[in-house]
Amino acid sequence: MNRLRRYAALAGVILLLGMYVATFIFALSGGPAAQSLFRASLGCTILVPVILYAFLIAMKMLHPTKSPVIDAIIFDVGNVLLDFPWLEFAKNMDISEDAKKFILENVIDHPLYAECDLGLKPFETLVEEFCAINPVYKKEIRELIETMYTCVAPYPYTEAWLEELHGKGYRLYILSNWSEHAYEKLKAEGIMDFEKYMDGAIWSFREHMRKPDREIYEKLLRDFRIDPERAVFIDDNPQNIDSAKKMGIRSILFTDIADAKTSLRNLGVL
Known part of the structure; x- marks a missing residue:
């Protein structure tokens, strides 16, 4: 896009210079068609930059540019x-209210989740550590940890x-x-x-x-x-x-x- 703009700008400069030179020559020629040629040249001198500008606008719309600051x-x-509505997932689990209450209060924000993110331990080891938070609810806790991804x-x-x-x-x-x-x-x-x-x-x-x-x-x-x-x-x-x-x-x-x-x-x- 930048290269195209440079070429278009160069072509525009050449055309404009040509038009101005032609206008000057026609004005001095004094021939019978000098007046008409002068007007035509002057019109082109005005029209060419307008056309070039419209062309660049169209190209910009077809090929949008990115920010000059952020890349x-x-x-x-x-x-x-x-x-990732993990909290809603836990709230909607089909388990007893006691188990759900315990999970929401003691498991859902447990520091062990950071261990999951770090990837330093096998997944099953982490699941067992979660279940050890309260063995009474180990079945429900396991279900939470193993299936939470399904809400994503x-x-x-x-x-x-x-x-x-x-x-x-x-x-x-x-x-x-x-x-x-x-x-x-x-x-x-x-x-x-x-x-x-x-x-x-x-x-x-x-x-x-x-x-x-x-x-x-x-x-x-x-x-x-x-x-x-x-x-x-x-x-x-x-x-x-x-x-x-x-x-x-x-x-x-x-x-x-x-x-x-x-x-x-x-x-x-x-």
């Missing part, structure tokens, strides 16, 4: 690209949003805390197909580190040679946003797709 967009996955689904906007940004030439990346168990199950079901638009991904379970730790951001920037000053990070967790900002990465706290798109537009991402 890399980094996405969290859960509750940004994929809906793409948002209606996910595919179109990524396809649009990818088509405009932005480099797209994932930086997500995620368990290997959930990833493999969802990948087999096609839920992770949006990865085809990505230029790279850092999953916590593969790297054995997680947000908001500084090291995982450093790895992302280093592995994919991302300039933090030309990147923007989108995440729904304020702690993760704060860590990204400390790395010099512009960041958007995700609340909904409309707000995220507005924030991107404010950065010149159209």
Whole structure:
């Protein structure tokens, strides 16, 4: 697109110079058609830049350009690209009210979930550790941990949003805390197909580190040679946003797709 603009601009300059020279020659020629030729040349001198400008506008519409400031967009996955209503899933489990109450109060926000994200232990070992929180409810806890991934689904906007940004030439990346168990199950079901638009991904379970730790951001920037000053990070967790900002990465706290798109537009991402 930039090369095309340069060629169009050069052609426009040559044409305009030619028109001006022709206008000058016709004005001095004094021939019988001098007056008509002069008017025709003058009209072309005015018309050519108008046509060139209209051509450039049309080309811009056909081939939209990316922001001159941002060239890399980094996405969290859960509750940004994929809906992950884990709390509602737990509330809707078909188990006794006593078991549900215990899970909601003692299991759903347990620190062991961070262990799942880190990928340092086999999944079955983690399930047993969860069940050990209260052996009375080990059946219900196991059901929760083994099937929670089934509530994950793409948002209606996910595919179109990524396809649009990818088509405009932005480099797209994932930086997500995620368990290997959930990833493999969802990948087999096609839920992770949006990865085809990505230029790279850092999953916590593969790297054995997680947000908001500084090291995982450093790895992302280093592995994919991302300039933090030309990147923007989108995440729904304020702690993760704060860590990204400390790395010099512009960041958007995700609340909904409309707000995220507005924030991107404010950065010149159209």
